[in-house]
Amino acid sequence: MATTMRGRLGLDALLTHQPARRRATEGEPAGGSALEPTPHTGVLDARHRAGFPRPGLGAAFVTHPHVIAHRATPSNGSIRATALRYAAWGWPIAPNRASAPSTDLERIFAAWSRTPDAPIMAACGIAFDVVEADAALGRTALIRLDRLGVELGPVLWTAFGCAPTASAGLGDSDPRARIGFLVRVGTAAALRALIDPGTGPVLLGSGDRVELPAVLDQQRFHRAGIPSGPRWLRAPGPERPAFPAAHVVLGALALAPHRAFATI
Known part of the structure; x- marks a missing residue:
């Protein structure tokens, strides 16, 4: 039982502080105490060297x-x-x-x-896949899905596509701007054979990578002065988001008219 518990605590030891155990020391001054090292001292020292705050004596060290x-x-x-x-x-x-x-x-x-x-x-194909579409078409599909009450995962905007080959963009007016819907892992890659390359949405899965926004908060994004980097149209929440299946997004894209909407 003890071995099992130690195994389960392996990951927790990296994320939570195990309080040091106090031990009596001969000749110790009144009111003082010595600290007995714990098995996690090395982890805490490594965190301190890396820039994490060192816990104070008797303080709760929250490392969620x-x-x-x-x-x-x-x-x-x-x-x-x-x-x-x-x-x-x-x-x-x-x-x-x-x-x-x-x-x-x-x-x-x-x-x-x-x-x-x-x-x-x-990396795509591990936590999520991505359905990428033209920005105007993607915005129209996003509005349609919102009106239908479809629960969506995060949605991002980028100037050169979700898997860019360039490092800068020209902003919302750039015709190359794209929108990426994060969808359930494996569901986009499974439908790749149904989409002719270069004629519709791009389906990104295992082996593909996407550039994520450098900030989560939209207001902070604008204050940071990033005119063309990726940004969230629907930012991920503090908990693990629920991703829709790729076919849900593809259906909305197929029905969306090819006209631009105001920035969402």
């Missing part, structure tokens, strides 16, 4: 993933803080296309500490 994201830097709008939030939701990400995507919070913290301005590249 979302709290880590909030406390990662003085500014919660930093790219690193946003990357930590995505990873905490189970979205594998990397700071470039060459690096292996990960959800490990320590690894994410270190990666964006080294390259704080790096984009957030997410």
